[in-house]
Amino acid sequence: MTNPSAEPATTPASSVSPPPVDTWVDAYGGILFRYTISRVPDHNIAEDIVQETLVAALAAQGKFNGQCAFSTWLVGILKHKVVDYFRAQHRQPAASLDDDKVVESMFNNMGHWRNAPKRWHMTAEQAAESAELSPLIQACLEALPPMQREAIVMRLMDDQAADEVCKTLQLSATNLYVLLHRARLRLRNCLEKKGVDQLE
Amino acid sequence: MFNPLHIFSCRAAAEAAARKRDAKLPLGNRITLAMHLAICSMCRYMNSQFEIIEAALRKLGRPPESGNANQSLSAEARERLKSCLK
Structure with a gap:
């Protein structure tokens, strides 16, 4: 899977100095960009965040102590930059959330499903390893409204506790739960439309 | 929000099932x-x-280690970043 010649992902633990700066973009740019684009589905913004990360790493490279791989250290900085971006998007705390017409249209007046969910063939264990599912779920993530996407990215992709996500996005717990609930239903709906029920 | 009289609608069940994954x-x-x-x-x-x-x-959230031709920095972006780091 890994291709060390294209993207060296590890640095010997004994080495305390980071690799030469002029190798960073070629060696780590791809890793950083892919991490970012799965969370911020806009190429220009993702590139800006990668740039900010590399510039911050340049300023802080003296602090790299070789205890983890250099790529891991860079991703650590990148995570903060992505969260900073999410936070900046939420400068104005939303007092109330608008209705989500897409989610509302999934149920009729009686609260029954308009389109019955199907049985998906894959298990969660298979999903955790599925190469076919990743691009589909990524496309569905991109289709989410931004606040739902940011909430679910932080909560599930970055595996943060709900109260952490509330703090970062300046949301009440109730509003966060509403966003996550809508995001889960939209992802479910979107994936089913893409035929995920047939994947194994 | 969850009136027990209404939880037997699928809408309410969906909301409760989703919330159960984020809170008690x-x-x-x-x-x-x-x-x-x-x-x-x-x-x-x-x-x-x-x-x-x-x-x-969660799988998508793990930092990628291997190459993926579909998602990579464009050549222009690489050049821009390199000049930035000079």
């Missing part, structure tokens, strides 16, 4: 959700789909 549901809601899931196969499918979606998102 009050006992009454847990019971009504379990009762709904016991009688509604559609919501049981939804519930396992939530699990599949979580697993897939």
